[in-house]
Amino acid sequence: MKSWIAATLLALGTVPVPAAAQTVPVPSVPPAPPERPACREVGDLPFLAIDAGSAARLGAIGLDRAAIFAQMRETSIPETMGCWAMPVGNFDSQLVSVGMAQWNFGTGSLQPLLKAWKQAQRGGFRRARKALMPVHGKTIFSHACLAVPVKPRCREKILAAHGPDGKLDPVLWGEFNALFESDAMLQVQLDTYLVLLEAVRQDLLRVFPDGPITLRKVRWAVDTKVQQGGFPLDEDLARLRRKLAAMPEADRWDRLGAIFAWYGALSRSIDQDGVQRDWAWNLDRWGCLLDGRRIDPEQYEMLHLTFLRSRTAIGNSGRWQALTFERRAKIILGVGSVSGKADGECLR
Incomplete structure (x- = not known):
């Protein structure tokens, strides 16, 4: 795994010593999705009407x-x-x-x-x-x-x-x-x-008053609405954007790396569920995107907005915070694994 992840996790105290244990195992292939019973699958059907x-x-x-x-x-x-x-x-x-x-x-x-x-x-x-x-x-x-x-x-x-x-x-x-x-x-x-x-x-229109409404934003917003019911307050959005605007360019990638490390530390803790098959693969691929600076300005801001909202996921006393971040990060980056279903890749 790239050094920024291992170093940040070590700094957070989440990686035990000795040195042989200071890296996180990285699966070379996506996790296998779970088997599911036969079902009627979601999709368009002629009799379904839209007003x-x-x-x-x-x-x-x-x-x-x-x-x-x-x-x-x-x-x-x-x-x-x-x-x-x-x-x-x-x-x-x-x-x-x-x-x-x-x-x-x-x-x-x-x-x-x-x-x-x-x-x-x-x-x-x-x-x-x-x-x-x-x-x-x-x-x-x-x-x-x-x-x-x-x-x-x-x-x-x-x-x-x-x-x-x-x-x-x-x-x-x-x-x-x-x-x-x-x-x-x-x-x-x-x-x-x-x-x-x-x-x-x-x-x-409220969360992104100054920018175009892209399909990426629509998909992100739908997932946020389904899982958490709403979006950050205007004052929280304004505070975050002020901090992003004032952030020195030299800090840009380390700040995002810290968010990924937060996700990794949560995923490895005892009371986070739904991410066990996915988090190591995600950390490696997202780290690859970060190291290659392959994250555009829209993605960068949306990842911070996701961090802002994911850390307020309070169901079961925060049991699903890592999963909440994981779902939206996959949508934003186009690379990620959720519930054992991996999409996208980052080639080094």
Whole structure:
């Protein structure tokens, strides 16, 4: 590994002595992605409709129909490995997370989708519910579970449908999978995602008031919105940009190297999850880009903005901060591995 990473990690006290242990092992090939069960994959389907007004507004930032579904697919990769459903249980204290953007009960993001699907069924709701969720449907669509936050009796029933390993039992897993892979719920997921994209459009105009809205920025903003719900405050953006403007040119690359080292130190610590297969490969390739000065001004600023937001990821007391940075750094640089899926390369 290039000396700037090893030296910075050593300075941070994260690399043990003796000298033979002062380097981080660098995989020469990307990590193998995990196997996943067969699923209905995220992608464009003829019956899925996009409102004409929404299409026009999103088209103004370069998102036509093909780009919208490409963005949905990209969002789903780290969330559900590209599936429309992929339900998971309470491993992250969100009770149940499901859908291509992993909407969940814990944050209250899942309940609106359930309500929208129920409303779309009109008079056929009970019949559709029984067909897709014959065992747990009454519970999932009860007032207790549709409330935000969910009521204690809902939480108790759902937790009772978890196995000893903390995962959803096969019945509830199968019913959530059936519901979220159904045609009507695919439309609900698309509609919900379109609302998110339109909100992102407004956010981009605030976060980047002076620059063009590039596709890289759109992709970055969508991932930030999905995972963290929002962006830094104006005063934080202004403070960071003042510091970047005043920074001596001689400090430019060391400052960015320190952010990468922060990511590496977090990834090696005991309470960071989701990055174990990826971080060493990422550090090596990003270090290669840094050493070759192959990071343009837009990328440079966006990496600092990502650092600003990632260090405020507070879920499970910061358990996902390294993953949060990793996801967005891959988008910014076009090189990176997330959830075992590596893209791009840096040739020395």
